[in-house]
Amino acid sequence: MLTYVIRRILILIPMALIISFLVYLGLELTPGDAVSHMISPEMMASISAERLDALRVSLGLEQPFIVRYWIWLQGMLQGNFGYSTAGGVAIHAILADRLPATLELSAVALVFSTIFGCVLGVISALKRGSTTDNVLTVTGMLGVSIPEFFFGLVAILIFALKLQWLPVGGRLLPGYDSYWDHLPHVIMPALVLSIMMTAGVMRYARSSMLDALSKEYIKTARSKGLPEWRVNLLHGFRVALTPVIVLIGFRLPVLIGGSVIIEQVFQWPGVGSEFISAVRSQDYPLVMMIALLSVMAVLTASLLVDILTALIDPRVRLDK
Amino acid sequence: MPRPIRQRLKTAYADIQKYENEELDTIPLYYQQLFIYESNRVNRNGHGYGNEQYNYDWGIVDWTVEPDADGKKVLYTNTAPAQFFEQPWLNLGIWIHNKVVFDHLLVADGSLTSFSPQLAESYNVSEDGMTVSFTLRDGLTWHDGSPLTVEDVAWSIKTAMMIPTVNPVVSNTIHSIEGADAYSDGSADDVSGIALDGNTITLTFAKLDPNVLLTFSQFAPLPAKYFPDIDPLQIQQSSFWQKPIGSGPFMVKEVKMNDFTTMVPFPDYFGGVAKIDEIVAFPSGDGDGNLLKNAGAHKADYGFTKNTADVSALEDMDFMKVTPADIPYTRMMWINHYPMK
Amino acid sequence: MTQDQDVALSVKNLKTFFYTNKRCNKAVNGVSFDIKKGKTLCIVGESGCGKSVTASTIMQLLPTLSRIEEGEITYHSENGDIRIDQLERNGEKMRSIRGSEIAMIFQDPMTALNPVYTIGFQISESLKYHTDLTRTQYKTRAIELLRDMGISLPESRVDDYPHSYSGGMRQRAMIAMAMSCSPKILIADEPTTALDVTIQAQIFELMDTLKKEHGTAIMLITHDMGVVAELADEVAVMYMGNIVEAGTVDEVLRNPTHPYTRALLASIPVLGKGKHQDITAIPGSTPDPYDRPNGCQFADRCAYRIDACDVMPEETQIGRTHRVMCWRHEEVGANAAE
Numbered sequence: 001m002l003t004y005v006i007r008r009i010l011i012l013i014p015m016a017l018i019i020s021f022l023v024y025l026g027l028e029l030t031p032g033d034a035v036s037h038m039i040s041p042e043m044m045a046s047i048s049a050e051r052l053d054a055l056r057v058s059l060g061l062e063q064p065f066i067v068r069y070w071i072w073l074q075g076m077l078q079g080n081f082g083y084s085t086a087g088g089v090a091i092h093a094i095l096a097d098r099l100p101a102t103l104e105l106s107a108v109a110l111v112f113s114t115i116f117g118c119v120l121g122v123i124s125a126l127k128r129g130s131t132t133d134n135v136l137t138v139t140g141m142l143g144v145s146i147p148e149f150f151f152g153l154v155a156i157l158i159f160a161l162k163l164q165w166l167p168v169g170g171r172l173l174p175g176y177d178s179y180w181d182h183l184p185h186v187i188m189p190a191l192v193l194s195i196m197m198t199a200g201v202m203r204y205a206r207s208s209m210l211d212a213l214s215k216e217y218i219k220t221a222r223s224k225g226l227p228e229w230r231v232n233l234l235h236g237f238r239v240a241l242t243p244v245i246v247l248i249g250f251r252l253p254v255l256i257g258g259s260v261i262i263e264q265v266f267q268w269p270g271v272g273s274e275f276i277s278a279v280r281s282q283d284y285p286l287v288m289m290i291a292l293l294s295v296m297a298v299l300t301a302s303l304l305v306d307i308l309t310a311l312i313d314p315r316v317r318l319d320k
Numbered sequence: 321m322p323r324p325i326r327q328r329l330k331t332a333y334a335d336i337q338k339y340e341n342e343e344l345d346t347i348p349l350y351y352q353q354l355f356i357y358e359s360n361r362v363n364r365n366g367h368g369y370g371n372e373q374y375n376y377d378w379g380i381v382d383w384t385v386e387p388d389a390d391g392k393k394v395l396y397t398n399t400a401p402a403q404f405f406e407q408p409w410l411n412l413g414i415w416i417h418n419k420v421v422f423d424h425l426l427v428a429d430g431s432l433t434s435f436s437p438q439l440a441e442s443y444n445v446s447e448d449g450m451t452v453s454f455t456l457r458d459g460l461t462w463h464d465g466s467p468l469t470v471e472d473v474a475w476s477i478k479t480a481m482m483i484p485t486v487n488p489v490v491s492n493t494i495h496s497i498e499g500a501d502a503y504s505d506g507s508a509d510d511v512s513g514i515a516l517d518g519n520t521i522t523l524t525f526a527k528l529d530p531n532v533l534l535t536f537s538q539f540a541p542l543p544a545k546y547f548p549d550i551d552p553l554q555i556q557q558s559s560f561w562q563k564p565i566g567s568g569p570f571m572v573k574e575v576k577m578n579d580f581t582t583m584v585p586f587p588d589y590f591g592g593v594a595k596i597d598e599i600v601a602f603p604s605g606d607g608d609g610n611l612l613k614n615a616g617a618h619k620a621d622y623g624f625t626k627n628t629a630d631v632s633a634l635e636d637m638d639f640m641k642v643t644p645a646d647i648p649y650t651r652m653m654w655i656n657h658y659p660m661k
Numbered sequence: 662m663t664q665d666q667d668v669a670l671s672v673k674n675l676k677t678f679f680y681t682n683k684r685c686n687k688a689v690n691g692v693s694f695d696i697k698k699g700k701t702l703c704i705v706g707e708s709g710c711g712k713s714v715t716a717s718t719i720m721q722l723l724p725t726l727s728r729i730e731e732g733e734i735t736y737h738s739e740n741g742d743i744r745i746d747q748l749e750r751n752g753e754k755m756r757s758i759r760g761s762e763i764a765m766i767f768q769d770p771m772t773a774l775n776p777v778y779t780i781g782f783q784i785s786e787s788l789k790y791h792t793d794l795t796r797t798q799y800k801t802r803a804i805e806l807l808r809d810m811g812i813s814l815p816e817s818r819v820d821d822y823p824h825s826y827s828g829g830m831r832q833r834a835m836i837a838m839a840m841s842c843s844p845k846i847l848i849a850d851e852p853t854t855a856l857d858v859t860i861q862a863q864i865f866e867l868m869d870t871l872k873k874e875h876g877t878a879i880m881l882i883t884h885d886m887g888v889v890a891e892l893a894d895e896v897a898v899m900y901m902g903n904i905v906e907a908g909t910v911d912e913v914l915r916n917p918t919h920p921y922t923r924a925l926l927a928s929i930p931v932l933g934k935g936k937h938q939d940i941t942a943i944p945g946s947t948p949d950p951y952d953r954p955n956g957c958q959f960a961d962r963c964a965y966r967i968d969a970c971d972v973m974p975e976e977t978q979i980g981r982t983h984r985v986m987c988w989r990h991e992e993v994g995a996n997a998a999e
C-alpha cells in the first residue's frame with residue numbers, strides 16, 4: 001500500500017507538468033494578452049508600438065511562449081508562485097486571502113451534503129416506494145437538475161430581497177470583529193451549495209443502498225436473527241458507502257477550487273471568482289497557479305478516493 | 321497585432337483625428353446617455369449632476385445620507401477593487417476611489433467645459449496657451465499627513481509620460497510638454513518644460529494642446545515617496561495599490577479585496593470634512609452584474625450605469641431615483657477614408 | 662391433532678402469494694410437510710416451483726410484496742409450540758428464532774457472505790445475538806466452528822475476508838455460521854449448486870455428519886435426484902406451488918405414483934447404469950405462474966391426462982407416509998411397478 005501511494009504521488013508530477021503546459025498553451029492561444037486587457041482598444045491605437053512593447057518587456061511578456069513557460073516553471077520549482085501580472089500582487093498572498101473564503105463555503109457544504117445526503121438517501125432506500133421516498137426522489141431530481149445560479153438567485157430573491165433576513169452577498173461586512181459576525185453571509189451560499197450537493201449525494205446513496213439491500217448477504221444477515229438496524233446499516237449501508245465515498249471524494253477539489261458559479265452569484269470573494277477574473281484579464285501566473293492547484297486537488301482527491309476505497313472495501317487491493 | 325498593421329492603424333487614427341479637428345463644426349455630435357442612480361437615503365444638498373465617468377464638481381463633501389440604526393451615515397456604492405486599486409490615470413472617473421480618494425489640480429463642472437482650482441489655489445494660462453502654471457494651496461497634505469508638494473505633481477507627470485496605461489487625453493497633454501519626448505525615450509534626464517518654483521509648477525508646451533485644463537481636472541497626482549526607484553512601467557504592480565494614499569475628501573480605511581472597501585472622511589481635507597461617515601464600496605467593474613441585487617437589498621445608494629435594462633428595473637424600485645446625464649461623444653465609422661497603401 | 666414426538670417443524674396447507682403489478686402469483690399454494698429431528702427432508706422440483714419461497718416463508722424472509730395467505734407453520738420448540746406464521750416478520754421473537762433455532766444456508770456462497778467483513782466477524786454476529794459468550798470468546802468459538810467444518814488453519818483464516826476463500830470454503834464458512842448456535846433445524850437451499858462436484862460431495866458429507874452428531878433436522882432443497890437418493894430420509898416433490906408427491910425416499914424413488922415424479926426420475930442419468938440409458942426430458946415447460954391452469958398444474962405436460970384432470974386433484978394418502986396429488990395415481994403406480 002505504501003509503495004502504491006508513493007508511486008501514485010510520483011505519477012502526479014509528470015501529470016501536473018503536462019496539464020500545466022496545456023493550460024499555458026490554452027492561454028497562449030486565446031487572442032490578446034495581459035497588456036491588451038490593461039489598455040482599452042481606443043487607447044491602444046494612440047499608443048506607440050514601442051511603448052506597448054516596453055510595457056510587455058517590463059511584464060516579461062515579450063519572450064517566446066516556451067521561454068515564458070520555462071521561466072514560470074523554474075519559479076514554481078523554487079517555490080516562487082510569482083506575481084499577478086495585472087496588479088503585481090504576490091500570488092501566494094492572493095491565494096492566502098481567497099482560500100479561507102472558499103474553504104469556509106465548501107467545507108460547510110461538503111460536510112452538510114455528506115451527512116444529509118447519506119441519511120436521506122438511506123431513508124429513501126429503506127422506505128422505497130413510500131410517500132417519503134417519492135417526495136425525496138422528486139426533490140433530489142429537482143436539486144440535481146436546477147442550475148445552481150438559478151437556485152441561488154431564487155434564494156436571494158426570497159431571503160435577501162423579499163424577507164430581508166440575510167444579506168445578498170459578500171463575505172465580510174465593514175466593522176465585523178469576529179467570525180460569528182459574518183455568519184449571516186455564509187448561511188445562504190453555503191446552504192444553496194449544500195442543497196445542490198446534498199441532492200446528488202442523496203440520489204447516489206439511495207441507489208447504492210438499494211443495490212446493497214438487494215444483495216443475498218442481506219438475507220443472510222436477517223437469517224442470523226440480526227436486528228433490522230444492524231442489517232440495514234452494518235450490512236447494507238456499509239457496502240453502499242463505497243460508491244458514495246467515491247462521489248464525495250471527487251468533490252473534494254471544490255474545497256480548493258471553489259464553486260465558481262455560487263461564488264459569482266453570491267459575490268463570494270473566493271478562489272472561484274478570482275479564477276474567473278484572472279482568466280478575463282489573461283493574468284497568466286494567477287490562472288496557472290489556480291488551475292494547477294485545482295488539478296492537484298483533483299489528482300489528490302482521486303488518490304484519496306483510491307486509498308479510502310481500499311480501506312473500506314477489502315476486495316480492493318492497492319499493492320499490485 | 322503585427323507591427324506594420326498597427327503602424328497603419330496608428331497613422332490612420334492620427335489622420336482621422338486631424339480631419340476631425342479640422343472639420344469640427346461639421347461633425348455630428350452624438351449623445352450617449354448615462355444614468356446616475358441614487359437611493360432616497362442620499363441627499364446631494366444642492367450639488368448637481370454631471371458626466372459621471374469623469375471627475376467633476378459634485379460636492380461629495382456636502383452629501384448626506386440618512387443615518388442607520390446606529391446613527392451612522394453610510395453610503396453604499398460599487399466599483400471597489402477585486403485585486404488591486406487601479407492607478408487613477410487610466411480610467412479617470414470610473415472607480416469610486418478615483419472619485420473620492422484622489423483630488424486633482426483643477427475641478428471641472430458637470431459638462432467638463434469650465435474649470436476652477438481644486439488642489440491648486442490658482443492657475444494661469446498664458447495668452448498663447450503654451451505656458452500653464454498651477455500654484456498649490458498652502459498646507460496640503462496626503463492622507464498619511466505628509467505634505468503634498470509640487471515635486472509630487474512633477475513626479476506624477478513625468479511618470480505618466482513613461483507609461484502607456486494613461487488615458488489618451490491626459491497622455492496627449494503631457495506629451496505636448498516641452499522635452500517630454502526626450503525624457504520618455506531616455507535621451508534626457510529631465511523634462512525641460514516642467515519648472516518648479518516654491519508652490520508653483522509651470523508647464524511649458526512644445527505644441528498647443530486644447531485639453532490642458534480638462535487633463536488637469538482629471539489627472540491625479542500621486543505621493544512620489546511611495547514609489548522610490550520604481551520602473552514606471554511597473555507602477556501598477558506596486559504594493560501601494562493594495563491600499564492607496566491620496567489627497568481627496570475620503571481616505572481608504574479597510575480593504576477586503578473582492579469583498580468590500582471602506583472609505584472614511586479625511587479629517588484634514590482642505591475643503592472641509594465630509595458629512596458622510598463612511599463609504600462602503602462593493603467590487604465591480606463599470607458594468608455591475610450585481611447592481612439590481614444590491615440595490616434591492618438597499619446596498620446601492622449611489623452609482624452610475626449605462627445598462628438600460630438595469631435602469632428600468634431601478635426605476636421600478638420606489639426607493640431609487642435615476643437621473644440621466646448626457647455624455648457628448650463622437651464615434652464614427654470611416655469607410656475608405658484613408659489610403660490603402 | 663396427533664403429533665410425532667420427533668417433529669421439529671410442521672407446515673400445514675401453507676399458501677404464500679406474490680403480488681406484482683396487481684397480479685397474483687400463487688408461488689406456494691397449499692403445501693404441508695413435517696421436518697423431523699435428525700432426519701433430512703429433501704424438497705425437489707423444477708426451477709420456479711416454489712422451493713425457495715417455502716424456505717423463505719419458514720424463515721419469514723419473504724420480500725415485502727409477498728405474504729402468507731393461509732396455513733400454519735409450527736415450530737415445536739423445547740418450550741412449546743410457536744406459530745411462526747403469526748409472528749411479526751422482523752420482530753423480536755422471530756429474530757430470536759432465526760439463526761439460533763432455525764438456521765439457513767444459501768445457494769451461492771459467493772454472494773451470501775458480506776464482502777466487507779471478515780468471516781470471523783460474520784460468525785460472531787450470530788454469537789453476539791444468540792449466546793452469552795463474551796467478545797473474546799467469539800473468536801475462539803469461530804475458530805472452533807471453522808475447524809469443525811474442515812477449514813485448515815482456522816486461526817488465521819478467521820480474520821480473512823470472504824474474497825480470499827474458495828467457493829467450497831465459503832460454503833463451509835456459511836455452514837459454520839449457520840451451525841454456530843446449534844440450531845434445531847437447518848434449511849439448506851441448494852447449497853452446492855454453485856460448487857463443483859467433488860466439493861459438493863464434501864459439503865453433503867459435512868451436513869450428514871452434523872445431522873447425525875447434533876440431531877439437527879435438515880430441510881434440503883435440491884434439483885438433484887442423485888443427492889436425494891444419497892442423503893434424504895424423506896422426499897417432497899414440488900410442482901408449481903404444490904407438493905405433488907411425498908413420502909420416504911424408498912416410497913418416492915422406488916414407487917413413484919405421480920407422473921411428474923416419474924418424469925423427473927426418467928430425466929436423470931443414474932450412476933452405475935452405464936452409458937446407454939434412456940433419458941427423457943420432460944416435454945413442454947412449466948405454465949406461466951401468473952396464469953395457471955385451473956385443474957392439475959401438470960396437465961399440459963402429462964401423458965396420463967384425462968378430462969377429470971381439469972379439476973385440481975385432491976391429495977391422497979396412499980401409505981402411512983406416502984401421499985400424492987393425482988387423479989390417476991393408481992395407474993401411474995401400477996405402471997411404475999412393472
Ligand SMILES: Nc1ncnc2c1ncn2[C@@H]1O[C@H](COP(=O)(O)OP(=O)(O)OP(=O)(O)O)[C@@H](O)[C@H]1O
Nearest residue numbers: 679686688707708709710711712713714715724950
Ligand atoms: N422476490 C420475488 N418476487 C416476485 N416473485 C418471486 C420472488 N421470488 C420468487 N418468486 C416467484 O415465486 C415462484 C417460486 O419461486 P422460487 O424461487 O421459490 O422457485 P424455486 O423452486 O426456488 O426455483 P429455483 O430452483 O430456480 O431456485 C416463481 O414463480 C417466482 O417467479
Ligand code: SF4
Nearest residue numbers: 957960963970987988
Ligand atoms: S392429475 Fe391428471 S394431469 Fe395431473 S398428474 Fe395426474 S394424471 Fe396427470
Ligand SMILES: [Mg+2]
Nearest residue numbers: 712713714850
Ligand atoms: Mg430457489
